[in-house]
Amino acid sequence: MITYIQDTIFPINSGFDFNDVSWVTLSPNRDEIYFLQRGLPCVSIWDLNGNHLRDWNSNLLACPHSLTFHVQQDGSYNVWITDMASPSMTGNLCGYCLKQFDKYGNYLGSIGQCGENTQGTNINPVQFDKVTDIAFDSNGFLWVTDGDINGLNNRVLQINPNTQEVVQVWSAANNQPGSGPKEFNLPHSIDIDDLNRVWVGDALNNRVQIISTDGTFIQELKCFGLDGVYGVCLRKNPISNIRHLYVSTSPTSSPTGGTVKVFEVANDGLPVSSGCLTEFQWNIELPKGTSTGMLHMIEATEIGDQIFLATLGGDLLPQKWIKVHTPEI
Numbered sequence: 001m002i003t004y005i006q007d008t009i010f011p012i013n014s015g016f017d018f019n020d021v022s023w024v025t026l027s028p029n030r031d032e033i034y035f036l037q038r039g040l041p042c043v044s045i046w047d048l049n050g051n052h053l054r055d056w057n058s059n060l061l062a063c064p065h066s067l068t069f070h071v072q073q074d075g076s077y078n079v080w081i082t083d084m085a086s087p088s089m090t091g092n093l094c095g096y097c098l099k100q101f102d103k104y105g106n107y108l109g110s111i112g113q114c115g116e117n118t119q120g121t122n123i124n125p126v127q128f129d130k131v132t133d134i135a136f137d138s139n140g141f142l143w144v145t146d147g148d149i150n151g152l153n154n155r156v157l158q159i160n161p162n163t164q165e166v167v168q169v170w171s172a173a174n175n176q177p178g179s180g181p182k183e184f185n186l187p188h189s190i191d192i193d194d195l196n197r198v199w200v201g202d203a204l205n206n207r208v209q210i211i212s213t214d215g216t217f218i219q220e221l222k223c224f225g226l227d228g229v230y231g232v233c234l235r236k237n238p239i240s241n242i243r244h245l246y247v248s249t250s251p252t253s254s255p256t257g258g259t260v261k262v263f264e265v266a267n268d269g270l271p272v273s274s275g276c277l278t279e280f281q282w283n284i285e286l287p288k289g290t291s292t293g294m295l296h297m298i299e300a301t302e303i304g305d306q307i308f309l310a311t312l313g314g315d316l317l318p319q320k321w322i323k324v325h326t327p328e329i
Contacts, residue, residue, distance in 0.1 A: 001326050004260075004280060004307065010050035010320035020291075021318050023066045024299045024310040028077050033299070033308055035318055036067040036081065043067070043079075043105065048306060050320065056105030061085070062095060065148070066133040066189070066297070070161075078102055082131045083114075084148060096128050098144070111142070111164055121152055121175050123166040129153045135190045135198075137213050141167065143198060145187035147175070154184045156200060158213070168215060179205050181217040186228070189297060193234040193243065197271060201247070203228040208247060210271050221245075223276035227259060228252040231298035231310075234265065244279070244304055245272065250294035257285040258295035260307065260321070290314025 019039025026033055032053065033046050042064055044055040062085030071077045078100050085095030096119045097112035112128045113120075120127035130148035137143065142161045147154040155171035172178025177185035189201035196213040208221040208229055224247070231248035243265035250258030262280040266273050286293035293313030300307045309319040 002280075002323060003326055004282065004321040004323055007050070007320040007322050011046060011052070011317065012050040014052045016044065016052050017315075018317055019315060020312055021296070021310045021316065022064060022312055023297045024308045024318060025067050025069065026299055026301065026308075028069050028071045030302065034067055035310065036064050038063055043081075048301075048320075058099075058101065058105055058107060060099060060107050065131070068134050068136070070136050078108060079105075080134055082133060084130050084132075096131060098128070098131065098134060098142075111159065111161065119152065123157070123169060126157070126159065126164055126166050132187065133189045135192045137192045137196060137198075138194065141213075143190055143192060145184075145190045145200060147184065147187050149186060151186075154178065154187060156182075156184065156187055156190065156198070170211070170215070177204070181220070182209070182211060182215070184209075188228070188230050189232050191232055191234045193265075194236060195267065199232050199234055199245065201229040201232040203230055204252060205229075208232055208245070219270050219272065221263070221272050221276075223261070223278075224249045224259070226251070230258075230294065230296055233299055235300050235302050235304060237303050239303065243267070244300070246298050246300045246304075246307060248295035248298035248309060250296075254292050255286075255294040256288065256292060257283065259283050260295070260298065260309070262304070284309070284319070286311055286313065286316055289316040 021037045023036040041055040041057040045053045065082045065084050068080045069077045083095035097110045097114040099110045100108040119129045130151035132145045135143045142159045144157045153175040154177045158168040170182040172183040185204040188203040191199045198211045200209045210218040227249035233246045236243045245263040247261045261278045263272050291314040293316045296312035297310040305323045307321040
């Protein structure tokens, strides 16, 4: 029998102070794991065994939410971080925008208006409210989920990063919460596969929406009960070419844990043809940290042998789960 078990010694104790780990992302070479947190340092880099390698910080981040890499044609890459520091603050810490850094943490620029009282709904020039996540498609366009709890917006935007022009907007009328196709209620995470399918963790609609980059609605996956769908990632095994969807969910009120679900994904037709039938799933109870704890984001290796979780909530440690063969009883 194949199952997942927790690597209980991950991360290896190095005296590192984890505090409100918001996001987890594998490096472009897939040999390092990046943790984003709201404590200091904001970005830490580890090997996959859990050894601390290095970290960096920026005085331009106050409440970072997600971390995404954009790989250039020459193999170099930049780091994009969404920041949800209140724009009512003054100075460099003002957020509600997308901030770009090089791999050493040097600031390169931003998209959206950063600064005091700049949150909004405009698309020309583009403004964000509680922006949550970004992804890049095969043509280099930037996709943004814009709308965390009690935010002004509940939308997904496609943006030309070179001109900052908004190409598509998916939302209900007036960016209000909606539950129809291409409507959202707290769009929290986004990923795009190599078949140009956009996967959105539509948190408070308790679903994953699957939409083509041309705007064609494909499928909704509503298999999560009353849990909020916070983390989604798509991976294709380079050996078998089989794709999997990895989802992390948590209760929307006072969470102390959540659920991981893994679905096999088809190349055509309905992406998740099995409906709500999972290949793997398990519940996770989190210890009481300095605040409630939730499974905020999920990441997986391409072959799916290792799954990483950002466990948002005070001093909770991020987690690693390993696929193992266990004897059947």
